Amino acid sequence: MNPFTKIGGQIYRAGLRSVQVLTLCLLGMLTVCSLLWGYYAEEMETQASIAHNEPFLLYLPCMLILILPPALLLRFLHTHNTRMELKKQCFLGIALCWICIWGIFLILFGRSIPFADSSSVFSIAEALALGHTQVIHPTDSYLSYYPQQIGLIAFYEIILRIWNLFGITYSASYIIQCVNVGMACLIVYFQYGITGLLSHDSDGACISYIYLVMLNAPLIVYTSFVYGEIPSFAFLSGGLWLMLKYLKHNGVSGKKGYLQMAGCLMMLTTAVALRKNSLIVIIAAVLVFLWEWLISHRHRLLLFGILLALCSVTALPGIQHIYQRRAGNTLSSGVPAISYIAMGMQESSRGNGWYNGFNFYTYQDSHLDTAVTAAKSKEAISTSLAAFRADPGYAFRFYRDKFLSQWTDGSYFCRQATYTHTNARREIVESLYSGKLSKPFIHYCNIYQLLVYACSFLCLLSQWRHRRTNGVRLPFYTGVIAVLGGFLFHMMWEANSRYILPYFLLLLPYAASGLGTGTERAIRKGEFYENTCQKH
DSSP, X not given: OOHHXXXXXXXXXXXXXXXXXXXXXXXXXXXXXXXXXXXXXXXXXXXXXXXXXXXXXXXXXXXXXXXXXXXXXXXXXXXXXXXXXXXXXXXXHHXXXXXXXXXXXXXXXXXXXXXXXXXXXXXXXXHHHTTXXXXXXXXXXXXXXXGGGHHHHHHHHHHHHHHXXXXXXXXXXXXXXHHHHHHHHHHHHHHHHHHHHHTTSOHHHHHHHHHHHHTOHHHHHGGGOOSSHHHHHHHHHHHHHHHHHHHHXXXXXXXXXXHHHHHHHHHHHHHHHHOGGGHHHHHHHHHHHHHHHHHHOOHHHHHHHHHHHHHHHHHHHHHHHHHHHHHTOOOOOOSOHHHHHHXXXXXXXXXXXXXOSHHHHHHHHTTTOHHHHHHHHHHHHHHHHHHHHHOHHHHHHHHHHHHHHHHSOTTTTHHHHTOOBOTTOOHHHHHHHHSTTHHHHHHHHHHHHHHHHHHHHHHHHHHHHTTTTSOOOGGGGHHHHHHHHHHHHHHHSOBOGGGGHHHHHHTXXXXXXXXHHHHHHHHHHHHHHHHHHHHO
16 A cells, blocks of 8 residues: 555544544534533623523423424425425425515514614625725725724625616615525525435435425524625535535536635635635534545545635635725725734633724724734734633633533524614514513523534534444535534634534534434334234
8 A cells, every 4th residue: 555545544544533532522512511501691681691500401402302293294294205306396495485574474473674884884885885995095094903894794795786787775784684584494405405415415414404404493583684694504514415416426527517626715715805714614614625635546536625615715815806996095904803802811791702892992002003902902812812811710711601601602693783773673572682582482492402412422422433344434524514613613713603503503402413313313203102002
């Protein structure tokens, strides 16, 4: 055997084993923590994320009740298993209609409007769509602080320019919400395909995904949020789907394979342009391509991994360069990344490591000088580290609460993100925010979160138990590698449960596989025992 082939195989197996152990531990920890604790804001004005001891003795039977409908449906379909593919497509169509109905309902009766960062991004896109390029300015613009938003602004400008052609006076923010509804449908469609690839087209897994996504309240509520979460994740889902389809056949060449890779490259690059934190998922995808190259020696995998990395890191600078040439002006480099890390080590009224204005005000007080801001941020990091060293117990409690406040909020900040509204909001929708439906909604989201974490854990546990016989490869773990990366990143970065939503959505295909395959095994065992009893 070629020594390079042998070494590559050893590195691949070590990487695969490390990923299996680390992701299994992470999902196990998330399951236990979400069972015992919940961090969420009850008061909408301060939006402080407060620790709650969850009633786990109530949550467990509620979770079992949620499992019952798909189990009964799968049992029924198992005994009437003709034309299953058509039935699955019908269920998928029902799920897409379900997303559309609730999304449109929130647009018509929720009347959420952009505010804070989303308002700034939307206003700049509106100005650019009308030809006003003064918003491209090195010091006197929102983009002077956050130039990484330029990709999302470009996306919105395209939509708004098309909208303006119709001459309709109705607020353009609502058409963007309609686009979000369409993007949410694309998420469902692409993730349904990913579920099939991960589970080898298991009927149980595919139907379980449809069931789980129809119960996903945060996904539906976020369609009213005029920001990058939904569109960026739609492109991420499409890119990962094409990537897994390509790697399923060991990266074979041919026209179809190259088209899949071209589509994957375009979608993943667009996802980064719309939301820079999508780079974490890109890093996971690049690592998978490199590891697959180690064992297959198909150089096109290495080439594509490098090309994906290059396109992802140059997408935003490229868009920024286009806007600067168009405006005849420049943008500053913006708030340095180290300021977010410094802020992530500080206390906040919303929660440990959450936004407290440090990055913005430090940059402003430094007269928008990136180097000076970075130096002040390093001093702040040194101060925080000194406090952690002086009191290790405080350091443990700080990062414990920072972790739990992000990963055990089953609503993922969806109520706070869409709270600002016009006076036309209906009372039934308002009750989700500050009325009698708010607490039931929070508890429902937490029970749903527990279900997804637990079923994802069961999926990874099953893969670990059968690792010697099922021949699973690293591409199967692409989504959970990204979740692991997101966990590490947001333990350092600014905290917010909203930032965790994409990682939670990445877990849905794994949760569906765990729920579906587990239910199918239970059905087969039940039939086996019934047949045995009949024989005796």
